[in-house]
Amino acid sequence: xxxxxxxxxxxxxxxxxxxxxxxxxxxxxxxxxxxxxxxxxxxxxxxxxxxxxxxxxxxxxxxxxxxxxxxxxxxxxxxxxxxxxxxxxxxxxxxxxxxxxxxxxxxxxxxxxxxxxxxxxxxxxxxxxxxxxxxxxxxxxxxxxxxxxxxxxxxxxxxxxxxxxxxxxxxxxxxxxxxxxxxxxx
Amino acid sequence: xxxxxxxxxxxxxxxxxxxxxxxxxxxxxxxxxxxxxxxxxxxxxxxxxxxxxxxxxxxxxxxxxxxxxxxxxxxxxxxxxxxxxxxxxxxxxxxxxxxxxxxxxxxxxxxxxxxxxxxxxxxxxxxxxxxxxxxxxxxxxxxxxxxxxxxxxxxxxxxxxxxxxxxxxxxxxxxxxxxxxxxxxxxxxxxxxxxxxxxxxxxxxxxxxxxxxxxxxxxxxxxxxxxxxxxxxxxxxxxxxxxxxxxxxxxxxxxxxxxxxxxxxxxxxxxxxxxxxxxxxxxxxxxxxxxxxxxxxxxxxxxxxxxxxxx
Numbered sequence: 001x002x003x004x005x006x007x008x009x010x011x012x013x014x015x016x017x018x019x020x021x022x023x024x025x026x027x028x029x030x031x032x033x034x035x036x037x038x039x040x041x042x043x044x045x046x047x048x049x050x051x052x053x054x055x056x057x058x059x060x061x062x063x064x065x066x067x068x069x070x071x072x073x074x075x076x077x078x079x080x081x082x083x084x085x086x087x088x089x090x091x092x093x094x095x096x097x098x099x100x101x102x103x104x105x106x107x108x109x110x111x112x113x114x115x116x117x118x119x120x121x122x123x124x125x126x127x128x129x130x131x132x133x134x135x136x137x138x139x140x141x142x143x144x145x146x147x148x149x150x151x152x153x154x155x156x157x158x159x160x161x162x163x164x165x166x167x168x169x170x171x172x173x174x175x176x177x178x179x180x181x182x183x184x185x186x
Numbered sequence: 187x188x189x190x191x192x193x194x195x196x197x198x199x200x201x202x203x204x205x206x207x208x209x210x211x212x213x214x215x216x217x218x219x220x221x222x223x224x225x226x227x228x229x230x231x232x233x234x235x236x237x238x239x240x241x242x243x244x245x246x247x248x249x250x251x252x253x254x255x256x257x258x259x260x261x262x263x264x265x266x267x268x269x270x271x272x273x274x275x276x277x278x279x280x281x282x283x284x285x286x287x288x289x290x291x292x293x294x295x296x297x298x299x300x301x302x303x304x305x306x307x308x309x310x311x312x313x314x315x316x317x318x319x320x321x322x323x324x325x326x327x328x329x330x331x332x333x334x335x336x337x338x339x340x341x342x343x344x345x346x347x348x349x350x351x352x353x354x355x356x357x358x359x360x361x362x363x364x365x366x367x368x369x370x371x372x373x374x375x376x377x378x379x380x381x382x383x384x385x386x387x388x389x390x391x392x393x394x395x396x397x398x399x400x401x402x403x404x405x406x407x408x409x410x411x412x413x414x415x416x417x418x419x420x421x422x423x424x425x426x427x428x429x430x431x432x433x434x435x436x437x438x439x440x441x442x443x444x445x446x447x448x449x450x451x452x453x454x455x456x457x458x459x460x461x462x463x464x465x466x467x468x469x470x471x472x473x474x475x476x477x478x479x480x481x482x483x484x485x486x487x488x489x490x491x492x493x494x495x496x497x
Contacts, residue, residue, distance in 0.1 A: 027258055027310050034303065051289045051349075058296040062332075065302040068310075069325060184473050 006046055013039035024083040026071050034064035049125075191278050191352030191433075193286040202284060203271045209424075209453060210270075210416035211236060216457045224461060243409040251312050251402050259311025263407040265304040266414020273297045273421035276351050280434035280442030283352065290351035291343050294425055295336060301381050301418060302328050305390060308411060309399035320398025324390035327380055327468040330475035331387075335377035337483035341370035342429045345490050355433030364430040366493070369486040371430045373479060378422030378456065382415050385460035389468050423453035 016039065019032040037060035044053030087093070121127035133140065156162075166176035214236035222232025250256075276283065276290035287293050302325060309321015343349050345367070346357035357363075364371045380387035391398040403411055427433060427448045434441025436448075 025255065027255060027307070031258065031261075031303065031307065050287065051292065054289055054292050054296050058292065058299050061296075061303050062299045065299075065306055065325060066329075068306065069322065184477055 002046065006043060009039045009043050009046075012036075013043070021086045023086065026075065026084070027068055029086050030064050030068040030071060034061050037061070037064070191281055191283050191286060191355060194282045194284065196284070198282070199275070199284050202274055203267075205279075206270060206274055206417055206420055207413070209420040209449065210413060212450070213416045213420060213453050213457050214412075216454055217460065220458065220461050239412075240409060243405055243412075246405040246408075248405040248407065249402065251314050254313045254402075255311045257311075258307045259403075260407065262304045262307030262309075262311055263403060263410045263414075265300065265307075267410060267417050269297050269300045269304065270414060270417030270421045272300075273418070274424060277421070277424045278351060278355060278428055278433060279445045280440060282442070286350065286352055289349045291339050291349045291354070291429075295339055297421075298335070298377075298381050299332070302332075304414075305383065305399060308403065309390075312399070312402040314402050316396045316401045317399050319395050320390045320392075320401070323392075323395075323398065323468055324383060327387060327390065327471065330468065330472045331377045331380040334373045334475060334479045334483040335381075337480070337487050338370040338373040338377065339429070341367050341483075341487050341490050344487060345494055347494065351428050355428045355435075358432045358435065362430065362432040362435075367430070367486055367490055369482050370490075371426070373483050373486075374426060374429065375422075375452075375456070376479075378419065378426070379459065382419040382422065382456075384415065384419055384456070386463040386466045387468075387471075388460075389465055392465065419456055420449070420453055423456055424449045426452050 013036045016032045016035040020029045020036070023029050023032060038057050041053045041057035041060070044056060046053075161179070163171060166178065167173045168177075215233040218232035218235035219229035220232070222235070223229045273294055275285045276287055276293050285293075305324040306321040309317050309319070309324070312318075342354050342357075342363045345363060346354040348354065348357075354363075376387075379385050383390045389398070391400045395401070400408065400411065424445075427445055431448050431452070434445045436444035439447070
């Protein structure tokens with residue numbers, strides 16, 4: 001029963017992944033991808049990764065909801081509102097896809113995989129976390145402020161309306177020049 | 187009181203949607219009564235209005251717009267009730283719960299994010315301008331309420347040191363979380379009202395855009411959407427009980443009855459607030475949400491985390 005459900009979900013995830021390129025509408029393509037992610041999320045729950053599975057569904061549905069907005073917005077001349085083909089550059093994509101598949105499949109088949117040494121840990125999740133985070137905690141602690149600073153710097157650079165736009169060159173303009181009226185008057 | 191939460195047989199899952207729909211109907215009845223009183227008619231005449239509307243919508247013929255994306259439209263319309271039912275799976279009724287998930291709090295949050303997709307799909311599917319504006323408005327509101335809601339949801343989880351709803355209830359044995367995390371409670375309630383597109387946050391179905399994503403839905407679809415809105419409002423009210431209001435804990439009455447009484451009171455407050463608070467524009471609310479509400483939610487988590495670590 002569980003096996004059947006698992007395989008059904010696997011089929012759903014692949015089929016809706018294919019549907020992303022078959023359907024003729026931006027909205028359908030986006031939400032076909034969301035369905036694929038939901039199926040994968042449930043499969044993750046089924047293999048015992050409850051948190052990761054449910055959070056996958058959460059993040060991906062949220063992301064697709066926002067992505068649909070951007071896909072429609074950035075599509076030139078707005079064909080996104082009309083039926084359109086989701087594929088382009090078909091010949092080269094097919095060549096690339098087949099090539100990648102052959103390469104990876106050949107690698108998987110031809111590599112002399114090592115035999116397993118040792119036994120799996122009792123608590124797989126905990127030991128996985130240890131393996132990933134344990135010795136690399138210092139690197140993580142260094143990287144995270146750098147990443148955070150990068151995000152802040154990026155926002156500062158692209159900010160279209162900084163404090164000088166709002167409060168004037170001498171920062172004395174009151175009330176601030178707010179293109180969106182209301183809110184807190186910022 | 188306050189027995190440990192146990193998972194009951196899945197057979198009971200048949201009753202859960204019935205209970206949810208009864209609550210939703212009661213909420214709609216209360217809303218009808220309040221509307222009737224506000225126009226000077228006796229409240230009783232309005233309380234039965236939802237039943238009349240159900241009958242009317244069941245008989246109404248579906249109107250179809252030109253080049254509607256019917257598949258996505260129907261998914262959006264039908265999905266709301268489903269999401270509300272999935273939400274209540276992790277909400278305990280007194281000592282009983284249908285699914286005692288390790289990550290019940292995250293489950294509720296995930297189902298709430300589903301509503302983003304569903305409301306946008308309803309707005310998109312009709313292929314009509316006002317409907318689409320409604321869908322977009324909901325998403326713009328969603329990016330304002332969602333982060334504060336997430337932090338409001340994890341605040342009780344931090345205090346209980348667990349994402350399991352049963353543990354959160356057990357952690358309130360001595361003191362309800364609403365007492366020492368009132369900010370999180372208020373943010374949670376506001377977000378529930380927002381994700382139900384209700385009351386002050388109902389701009390996605392606003393009158394200024396001719397009903398928003400409800401503009402072109404008719405017949406059974408409309409019935410499902412309106413029912414779904416009340417159902418997610420009910421599920422939100424029901425989740426406030428184990429999260430902040432001590433679950434089934436209380437004097438004299440049995441635990442399951444306390445759960446029902448508290449849910450009913452919270453739901454009544456949610457319904458009534460629609461008639462007390464004016465509509466808030468999503469574009470103005472965004473600034474308030476990010477500058478005031480989100481930092482307030484973070485401070486609340488910080489305070490709770492310090493208390494929990496210190497104790």
